[in-house]
Amino acid sequence: MSVDEFSLIDEYFAHRQHSRRDVELGIGDDGAILTPAAQHQLVVATDTLVEGVHFDRTTPPRALGHKVVAVNLSDLAAMGAEPCWLSLALTLPQIDHDWLTDFSSGFHEVSRYYGCTLVGGDTTKGPLTITVTAHGQLPNGRAITRHGAKAGDWIYLSGNVGDAGLGLAATQGRVQLPAAHLQRVVEKLHYPHPRVALGQSLRGIASAAIDISDGLLADLGHLLQRSQLAARIDLNELPLSLALTETVDTDTALRYGLTSGDDYELCFTVPEERRGMLDTALAHTAVKPICIGQVIGGRPGSMQLSLDGQAWQMPEQRGFNHFGDDHAVSE
Amino acid sequence: MSVDEFSLIDEYFAHRQHSRRDVELGIGDDGAILTPAAQHQLVVATDTLVEGVHFDRTTPPRALGHKVVAVNLSDLAAMGAEPCWLSLALTLPQIDHDWLTDFSSGFHEVSRYYGCTLVGGDTTKGPLTITVTAHGQLPNGRAITRHGAKAGDWIYLSGNVGDAGLGLAATQGRVQLPAAHLQRVVEKLHYPHPRVALGQSLRGIASAAIDISDGLLADLGHLLQRSQLAARIDLNELPLSLALTETVDTDTALRYGLTSGDDYELCFTVPEERRGMLDTALAHTAVKPICIGQVIGGRPGSMQLSLDGQAWQMPEQRGFNHFGDDHAVSE
Incomplete structure (x- = not known):
């Protein structure tokens, strides 16, 4: 050559x-x-x-x-x-x-x-x-960073999390799922859609933002640490696909949604007084972000997770299987 | 990890x-x-x-x-x-x-x-x-490109060529040279000095420029091809270090100077009417470029090499030894 x-x-x-x-x-x-x-x-x-x-x-x-x-x-x-x-x-x-x-x-x-x-x-x-x-x-001056979140800001997620992780598990033969689901999650793993239009429409609205590449908990944790704050997350609001919820049990589905990477959704925070602006901005985007929790005071980067109004603890991980150490996906 | x-x-x-x-x-x-x-x-x-x-x-x-x-x-x-x-x-x-x-x-x-x-x-x-x-x-508009050379422009080189190639040959045990020379050429191989100040002082003076990473003939060839012109090079003017000329014979020294890479000198062209500007600009730089030839019409990218007024043909290469195919250094 x-x-x-x-x-x-x-x-x-x-x-x-x-x-x-x-x-x-x-x-x-x-x-x-x-x-x-x-x-x-x-x-x-x-x-x-x-x-x-x-x-x-x-x-x-x-x-x-x-x-x-x-x-x-x-x-x-x-x-x-x-x-x-x-x-x-x-x-x-x-x-x-x-x-x-x-x-x-x-x-x-x-x-x-x-x-x-x-x-x-x-x-x-x-x-x-x-x-x-x-x-x-x-x-000039319109960039959204990780460090701008304030206590009381609402936390949004731009779309389903966990699908790319499920797609990876499926391509590695660690889970079985029906053909229609399989195609959808492998597509999500291989051809992620960056939220380019949404990101631009959040200028002047979101107080902080990050994209979910390493998993929601890890990436939201980075945002919270840079903002020196904590969060409470209502897992009942976590957007999960049918492909995920019909394939694995609830705890496992939540763990995919919280810890698996490669989804490339945006996680962002919006102050109470700008929620109206957000609704207006979203009228012009195909993506409909979901509010999953709120920024609160507390140990920087820490999160309180709740399901059905009860504190929720991540179950022990039953094994790791991944390409490398920085793309850990549990099943 | x-x-x-x-x-x-x-x-x-x-x-x-x-x-x-x-x-x-x-x-x-x-x-x-x-x-x-x-x-x-x-x-x-x-x-x-x-x-x-x-x-x-x-x-x-x-x-x-x-x-x-x-x-x-x-x-x-x-x-x-x-x-x-x-x-x-x-x-x-x-x-x-x-x-x-x-x-x-x-x-x-x-x-x-x-x-x-x-x-x-x-x-x-x-x-x-x-x-x-x-x-x-x-x-705005002051960038120097590869495609701006014109027939009649003079071709300059910012410093010695071939030293990094000799340094590579020495680290690979393919040539022996005295300790003082050795240190100098290995230093040139490992710690190249990009011609940052010279490059900026050539704005508005050089009609075209390229840096020598793959060897003078290859890189000047790129410049000439993009400019759709040819060149004549007077090898008596080619700047070669003592380390090179005292270590190998003339033909081999010339081959290092013309074909070995990693020197990171600049090769640039200057129209006749801007040579005065060049002299003025060079008064403020430590680097003193040497004129090695002239841009001429001809098959794009082709070069006529002469030594002591005679056409010079590169001797057959007596073997290749290099890290990879894109850093060919002959000896």
Whole structure:
């Protein structure tokens, strides 16, 4: 495999980009030249997917192309930014043209859907590792952070949690579920939908936000720690799919919903006085977030979980099975 | 190794950053929030170093931390941009605190020297792979590209070429050289100096520029191809170190200078009418570029090499030995 073969693969990426007027120069020089919007700030996020850790050889390459973009756009969404430009660092064990065709299709489809474009990157030989750096923009001072929550703010979740974790368990043969459910949860695992429009509509409404990549408890915990507050969560409000509740018992379903990762929903907090603004904003989005609890004083990052009005304790975990240590999914 | 251990390593990076006023929020949220300068454009470059391809286990971790920043800043320098913000995607086989201490020292030292700062990234478990995305800024319309060279422009090189290649050959035991030379060329291999100040001083003077990462012939070839032109190169002008000329014969020294990579000098073109501006600009830089030839019409990317007024043909390569296919160094 030569330098030329590696530069050949630029073909998969350089010639399939839609143009943005703010890209003066994209792939093909030492760097991209980009023109930021006046009076706007940049939001920059980076996520890496590693074979054997975040996915395995059964993961379709088109899904990988989709997912590595989607997880980064999810970070931008959590901050309220509009996605603009992507850089891709692709480390490949060999040049596999079928793989590249599928991977680049997934990559370009989701980029195009959300109006952002690949502007550069690097291709190297080595163990399969995929890093994307995503650049978004938003008007000055309008970014939503993790540290802005206040006691009394309501906690919302943008959609079902636990499905991607169930999808992972299903692809690993750890649970059995009917074909219709199976397809839906594996789709959710492989082709997550970052909440890009919702994130932007939450500017000036949400006091804090985070995306759920490592599981609701872990990620909401990060938000609470950065805000130096605690939370109470009403598990009766936790949005769970039929695929999940019809497949496993209630305790297990709740544990998936609370601890499994890769759902890429947004969790955000809204002050009481802005709930009306939220309702108005949501009239224009397809996503209907659910209120699952409230921010309270207490040990930073701690959470009180209740079910049917009773304190609920997570049952002992009956075993772990996951690609890597940072994507723990219990069953 | 758990999520917590991986987030612990943020300690090596988050608390050692110097602050820039344009970083509203750095490490610790879903993304960084950055405030671009008014009337400026962004330049974004990405480079990846992979163990077993770009370096091996004998490479000091401090050198890796330095080099992964330096190679990206070199790309920004080639476009005339001022370095501002860095993202780091670090994939590690395990948490090794000594390694992280050294790596982060190298990373921070070179970042601080050039006035840029780490604003975010991702840490994952897997085969050692290091990707940096560097963000620079420059006044609107002042970027230097690869495609702006015109026939008649003079071709300059910012410093010696071939030393890093000789350093690599020495660390691999393929050449022997005296201790003083050895230290110098290994230092050049491990701790390259990106030509950041020179790059910025070339704005409005150079018609095109590129940094030498893959070897002069390869990289000047890229510049010429993008500019749809050819070049004549006077090898008597090629800047070669004593370490190189005293270690190998002339033909071999020239081959190192022309084909070995990792020198990170700038190669740039200057129109005849701007040579005076160049002299003025160089009065303020420590680096003194050398004119090695001229852009001419001809097959795009082709080069005529001459030595002592005679056409010079590269001797047959007597063997290859390199980390990977994209860092070919002949001896």
